[in-house]
Amino acid sequence: MKTPLVAVTMGDGAGVGPEVVVRALADPEVRSLCRPVVVGDLRRLGDAAHITGVDVELRAVDGPEAAASEPGTIDVIDLGLLPADLPYGELSAVAGDAAYQYVKVASELAVAGRVQAICTAPLNKEALHAGGHPYPGHTELLAELCGVDEVSMMLSTPTVKVIHVTTHIGLVDAIERIDDALVERTIRRGDATLRHAGLARPRLGVCGINPHAGENGLFGRGEEAEKIVPAVERCRADGLDVQGPLPADTAFYLASRGDYDLIVAMYHDQGHGPVKVLGLETGVNISVGLPVIRTSVDHGTAFDIAGTGRADAGSMIEALRQAAALAPSP
Numbered sequence: 001m002k003t004p005l006v007a008v009t010m011g012d013g014a015g016v017g018p019e020v021v022v023r024a025l026a027d028p029e030v031r032s033l034c035r036p037v038v039v040g041d042l043r044r045l046g047d048a049a050h051i052t053g054v055d056v057e058l059r060a061v062d063g064p065e066a067a068a069s070e071p072g073t074i075d076v077i078d079l080g081l082l083p084a085d086l087p088y089g090e091l092s093a094v095a096g097d098a099a100y101q102y103v104k105v106a107s108e109l110a111v112a113g114r115v116q117a118i119c120t121a122p123l124n125k126e127a128l129h130a131g132g133h134p135y136p137g138h139t140e141l142l143a144e145l146c147g148v149d150e151v152s153m154m155l156s157t158p159t160v161k162v163i164h165v166t167t168h169i170g171l172v173d174a175i176e177r178i179d180d181a182l183v184e185r186t187i188r189r190g191d192a193t194l195r196h197a198g199l200a201r202p203r204l205g206v207c208g209i210n211p212h213a214g215e216n217g218l219f220g221r222g223e224e225a226e227k228i229v230p231a232v233e234r235c236r237a238d239g240l241d242v243q244g245p246l247p248a249d250t251a252f253y254l255a256s257r258g259d260y261d262l263i264v265a266m267y268h269d270q271g272h273g274p275v276k277v278l279g280l281e282t283g284v285n286i287s288v289g290l291p292v293i294r295t296s297v298d299h300g301t302a303f304d305i306a307g308t309g310r311a312d313a314g315s316m317i318e319a320l321r322q323a324a325a326l327a328p329s330p
């Protein structure tokens with residue numbers, strides 16, 4: 001049986017993206033699960049193979065259809081956008097623009113059905129902006145490229161999964177943006193995703209916004225009652241197994257001991273903080289609501305170690321595993 005074709009974007013060439021990509025794609029287990037094709041710069045990937053000591057042949061291909069399964073070869077759609085002397089660990093508008101172009105090509109391949117999933121290495125948001133693409137991140141960029149209005153960010157680890165109601169906006173704006181309709185749509189997207197993954201009736205815990213979920217009006221301005229309770233009630237009325245609003249700190253403790261399959265976080269750091277504490281190696285970022293499958297590493301460009309060969313590829317390997325698991329049959 002053929003494994004799914006996955007377009008792997010190289011991310012920001014000044015960061016650890018090329019290193020985690022070559023390390024992950026040399027992993028025999030990854031190659032038994034999918035046929036990857038990297039969208040990036042072949043020369044930079046060669047540099048990364050040298051830095052990491054990964055013994056691999058890099059091969060330029062015109063399209064994903066030629067992608068091989070063997071771990072000894074990495075197939076690359078070479079956009080050739082980066083200068084040979086691009087420094088590691090420094091913000092670069094050229095690398096930011098290139099990272100955008102890789103995602104654009106990968107999304108076109110996915111929308112055309114030429115790959116079954118996209119898996120992204122990290123881009124640097126400041127570089128992306130400096131390169132002329134003012135998107136908050138991949139999620140919003142892919143939503144626009146795929147013609148979708150709203151996408152949710154899910155972080156998945158073996159113990160805790162979390163979906164976010166808001167992500168890359170300021171905290172004051174996030175609280176302003178949260179309303180019961182957005183909370184409800186996020187709950188339903190999370191529930192549907194876990195059902196699709198095989199859970200018959202996922203158990204969801206919904207965080208409050210304020211400390212102790214407002215402690216019955218002691219803290220905050222009644223945001224829980226106004227923005228969260230109606231959404232939870234509507235979802236429960238439809239038979240979803242949803243509890244909340246819960247104190248966010250307790251919600252993550254309860255999820256870690258197995259009481260919930262998915263936590264619904266109201267804003268970026270509420271969901272990301274607990275997941276990052278579990279380690280960078282196993283976390284995967286999954287876009288929920290796109291017409292294509294997209295997974296990503298759960299870490300950033302790590303400019304402090306880029307070019308040193310120290311980058312751990314665990315998150316990239318897990319992101320590729322999840323991409324292969326979620327992808328439709330080729």
Ligand SMILES: NC(=O)C1=CN([C@@H]2O[C@H](COP(=O)(O)OP(=O)(O)OC[C@H]3O[C@@H](n4cnc5c(N)ncnc54)[C@H](O)[C@@H]3O)[C@@H](O)[C@H]2O)C=CC1
Binds near residue numbers: 020123138296298303
């Ligand atoms: N999927 C994506 O495209 C993501 C992109 N970013 C972007 O990355 C940039 C840097 O973000 P930071 O907050 O500094 O986080 P970061 O994840 O790049 O770095 C935080 C710390 O973790 C370490 N680290 C990260 N990845 C590692 C790996 N694979 N192996 C070993 N150590 C690793 C770094 O060396 C650093 O000490 C920002 O522009 C941010 O927006 C951040 C998260 C995800």
Ligand SMILES: NCC(=O)COP(=O)(O)O
Binds near residue numbers: 272
């Ligand atoms: N905090 C997660 C992150 O920054 C990744 O965002 P995206 O690029 O996947 O939208």
